[in-house]
Amino acid sequence: xxxVHRLLTEDHRTTLQVIADCLNIGKETVCQxxxxxxxxxxICARFVPHALTTEQKxxxxxxxxxxxxxxxxxxxxxNIITGDETWCLAYNPATKQQSAEWVGQNSxxxxxx
Numbered sequence: 001x002x003x004v005h006r007l008l009t010e011d012h013r014t015t016l017q018v019i020a021d022c023l024n025i026g027k028e029t030v031c032q033x034x035x036x037x038x039x040x041x042x043i044c045a046r047f048v049p050h051a052l053t054t055e056q057k058x059x060x061x062x063x064x065x066x067x068x069x070x071x072x073x074x075x076x077x078x079n080i081i082t083g084d085e086t087w088c089l090a091y092n093p094a095t096k097q098q099s100a101e102w103v104g105q106n107s108x109x110x111x112x113x
Contacts, residue, residue: 004033008040012101040102 007019016034020027034040052060070076 001033001037004030005038008034008038008102012103014102034102039105041105042100042102044100 003023004019007014007022016027016030019034020030023030
């Protein structure tokens with residue numbers, strides 16, 4: 001149990017299979033230790049799109065200005081497809097599974113900006 005706890009402390013995002021392989025024990029045993037003995041559960045980070053940093057806001061403005069400059073060419077607007085709302089992301093966000101981590105029973109959900 002101490003070895004499992006140490007591995008979880010080192011990396012909160014590790015999987016049960018990785019822990020089982022490191023300790024040469026069954027995945028079901030590791031699952032029981034983590035959930036029942038240590039009282040951990042695995043949750044995913046919640047994406048909060050409205051909490052942008054100043055740098056991210058400035059990048060959004062810069063992208064919009066670039067689009068306006070490209071729009072001076074009349075043929076540019078013929079290639080635009082519109083919808084209700086569009087987000088232009090300048091990064092590749094982690095998947096829900098990649099952001100999942102082991103936390104205690106009363107721990108709040110982590111937030112990913």
